[in-house]
Amino acid sequence: MAPTPTPSTASASVVPSDRATQELARNLVRARRERLSGTLVVVGDPGGTFYLANGAIVAVESPGAPTVETLLVRSGRIGKDEWAAAYRAGATVGRIGAELIDRTLVGAAELQLMCLMAALDGALSVGMGRMDECILEPGGAVHHLVAPQGIEADWLFQEASRRVKALTSLRVPLCPFRDRMTLTPTGASSAEGSTAGERRDILLHVNGRRSSRDIAFLLGRGLYAVTVELTRMLSDGLVEVVPSPAAIPLGEPAGAADRVSSTHAPHRLPGGSGLPRRQRGMSGIHDVLPLRPVTDCR
Template sequence: MMGLELARALTEAPLDQTSGTLLVAGDPGGSFHLSGGAIVEVTSPGAPGAETLLLRSGRIREADWESATKSSTAGSPIGAELIARKLVGAAELQLICVAAALDGALAVGMGRIDGFSLERGANGCRLAAPQAIEPDWLVREAERRIRALVSRRHPFSPFRTRLSRTEAGTAALDIAAAGERREILLRLNGRRSARDIAFLLGRSLYAVTVEVSRLLMEGLVEAAVPARPKDHLVGPATTAGGLPRRLPGASGVNDVLPLRPVAGH
């Protein structure tokens, strides 16, 4: 679960209309970019950002991105430039930015948090969401997803657990239909984690981790080197050192709550 002090700092940010960057030290750590008390971007080395989701997925070509980046200014940020050039729609960009922010918060919350600090007024935002995200919604949804991942039958670290196909997984490639599952199986070589696969495919860390969990349950994937206990996902503090019981309905990609990301600004 996300650190209580960090979660409190985020959910209290709207009260004083905070603008700046909340830097989280840890592994993988990350940054929460705030504007007027709302979140406009979350980045973490542990999850693909909006730029990666746009480029690796093929939604935007590298040349178009570079051209838009060169033309963007403080008054016309990269997101507005992409929309103006009709490279991506405003609604689609909002969804991608929200997905990236959730993944960033998820990565920070599942990792080790050593501390955090607020740099007021700092503007290190790379690709801001067209409409700001409510901090309390983001914290609740990130924690819901963490609980859902931890409650699965084979919890593992999306950052440290290296994954490989089993013989059954390799055989399944002959009959697997084109799609995310096949793309994940193709890239599991014993050296990559779920995080690595998410970056390679330009896909959500959460979606890839859920699919890998399913593949583990079906015996198509195995941990190349079993993770040490401390490398497992960190469960809610209410458990006494063990993992929580499976929650009802936890947590395929299809049961994600409807997005409600827009702050009342």
């Protein structure tokens, strides 16, 4: 991939995030070259974790985007009891994906697609937020539910960058983490209608306290898809942004938690001490396209 030049008009606040993005890219290139397994933690808001196996990306998780579990269970694709049984059977040996396939709850191709979708939304969430530091931890534990065929890092960066650009170029861009939406009178009438559909499902979850991210978690849908649809609804006069005098810290989704099962704890980001020193000039950085963060989402 060709390098992305830094615009001369970019504000100073963009530079640290771009440097962190380049550090992320360098570490992914190093992981691929050295066939490393472990985790690459992006500390920031919302931040996230890239899981690696033999140099390939096998999962990406961020507090800003639904996980594979959320996409499967909250969407109704898999029942809560079915998920819990598969998790109990496969968690100790790290084969939850195989359990889901063996129990015919999902097909192998479908599982790969769901893992890819969750990883893409996770990378999108990381790229749209603030990135402070990247921590490469080789040899760490493998994620409990990974993409069976792995995910190509170059493609992931390209597609996540394309989606960031698409969201920021919309006529009325929304920050999926900060902007809380409320219904207009027209939107309330549409939500009360009898016609079912994805748009009505989203409208029914708009209550003045939830962001695109919160609604994506609640519905078990992709962060990008929900944000785009809410942006269209904003243009159509169905919803409007709730004015907020101060930034709302990113925590658990409003009215819901990401994890359906309480049998495992969420991954915790390391503290700020003992961070590795940035290493400039590592080979391969110009082969990866940096993500461009959304300024008002920081």
